[in-house]
Structures are given as structure tokens and as C-alpha cells.
Amino acid sequence: RHRYVRRGRGLHHRACTTSLVPVVGLDYVFLTNAGVVLKEELKMDDDQISAARQRGELAKCLVVRCHASKSCFGHVIPCKGLDEDGIVVDMMLQDLEWPGHTRVIIKADNEPAIQALARRAIELATIELKDMDQVGKEDPVAYDSMTNGGTEIGVSLLRGLFRTLQLCLEPRIDRQVPVDRPVVAWLMEHTSLLLNAVVRGSDGLTAWKRVRGRSFAQPLVGFGEK
Numbered sequence: 001r002h003r004y005v006r007r008g009r010g011l012h013h014r015a016c017t018t019s020l021v022p023v024v025g026l027d028y029v030f031l032t033n034a035g036v037v038l039k040e041e042l043k044m045d046d047d048q049i050s051a052a053r054q055r056g057e058l059a060k061c062l063v064v065r066c067h068a069s070k071s072c073f074g075h076v077i078p079c080k081g082l083d084e085d086g087i088v089v090d091m092m093l094q095d096l097e098w099p100g101h102t103r104v105i106i107k108a109d110n111e112p113a114i115q116a117l118a119r120r121a122i123e124l125a126t127i128e129l130k131d132m133d134q135v136g137k138e139d140p141v142a143y144d145s146m147t148n149g150g151t152e153i154g155v156s157l158l159r160g161l162f163r164t165l166q167l168c169l170e171p172r173i174d175r176q177v178p179v180d181r182p183v184v185a186w187l188m189e190h191t192s193l194l195l196n197a198v199v200r201g202s203d204g205l206t207a208w209k210r211v212r213g214r215s216f217a218q219p220l221v222g223f224g225e226k
Helices: 046-054 087-097 112-128 145-173 180-198 207-213
Strands: 023-030 035-037 059-066 073-079 103-107 134-138
Touching: 023 087, 023 112, 023 145, 023 180, 035 145, 046 073, 059 087, 059 180, 073 145, 087 112, 103 112, 112 134, 134 180, 145 180, 180 207
Parallel strands: 023 103, 103 134
Antiparallel strands: 023 035, 023 059, 059 073
């Protein structure tokens, strides 16, 4: 008998039912003058990335996405993993609280820094978030990023909208804004707001309406306008 070998890129991902407990995914991306990029797209090792950040050529960003509500948040952060002031984990706790779930599962890739952040968030969530009853953690399959596809969708949406807003802002002020400027961190927060309040999913709903039960009714202006 002849035996055939499949040359697939990875294990086949079978369709499965939606998790009964909402999943919140975490990922890191980088901000450059060309927009938001993934680490593998930088083609740099850790030492080169660190040097580029010190020169102000790169900024690191944490992406948090709730797979159930489709809400997505991006934050420019001072460092990878945990910082001594707890700024990054506080940002993440606010994101966990926003969808209003009482139970969540945190899912991140196997990078030690983001795993440490996930563990710390689990420790603090049930203490500091009054409506949170249970927070668990689920690890993706090693060497297989496709198992965290729901988060990758959020990264793709965030990077596209951020780049659009960046291209609108710079001609408006007639200058290029370096990624290490504070206004870039605010632009990322504004991108998250628009993504949750304005952008509609395939069901015709925004993340804001899924969570709040009503549309976002506050007036909005272009970033940098007055």
C-alpha cells in the first residue's frame, strides 16, 4: 500500500463551539513610523529591539481583545511584562472590567513576559474587580500562533485603523510624529475607542452596543481637531 504524507503548515484546526466562559486574548505589537507591526515583521533580535526603543524608533504596545464582545484595546506601554509601578497590569484590569463579564479566561502566547503579565492580572482581578468571580488562564499550543486567532483579528483591526488615523493626523499638523511622543500613546487610546464604539462587526453591531446594549451617542471629532 502507498502511504501519503501531507505537507501542511500545522495541525488542522477543527471548528468548535464557542467557549461558555469568555476568552480575553493578549498580544504584543510594536509601533514604528510606518505603523503597527508584529515582532516577526521587525526582523530584529531582542537586543536590537531594545536599542531601537531607546533611540525612540520603536514603541511597544499591548493589545487586549475580548473574543465574546469583540472589544479591543491597545496601550503603549513602558516595558514588556511587569513594570515596578504596575501601570501595565492596571491598564489590563480596566480592559477586563469593561465588557462586564463575571468569569473570563486569559489567553496569551508562550512568551515569558506576557505570561508573567497574565499571571499577575489573574492574581489581582478577583481582588480589585468587584464583579469578577473567576479568572483562569489558557495557554495556546506551543509554536502554533493560529490557536490565538481571535486575538490576531483584533491586532489586524487595530493596526489598520491606527495607521489610518496616523496618516490623517500628520498632514493635519504638517509634520511626522515620532513614535516615542506622548501624543502617539493618546492616538492608540483613541483608536481603541473608535474600534469599540464605531466599527461594526459581521452582525451589524459595535462592541459598545454588545456590551452596553445601546449605541455610542457621544459626539466625536477627528484626532487633533479642536
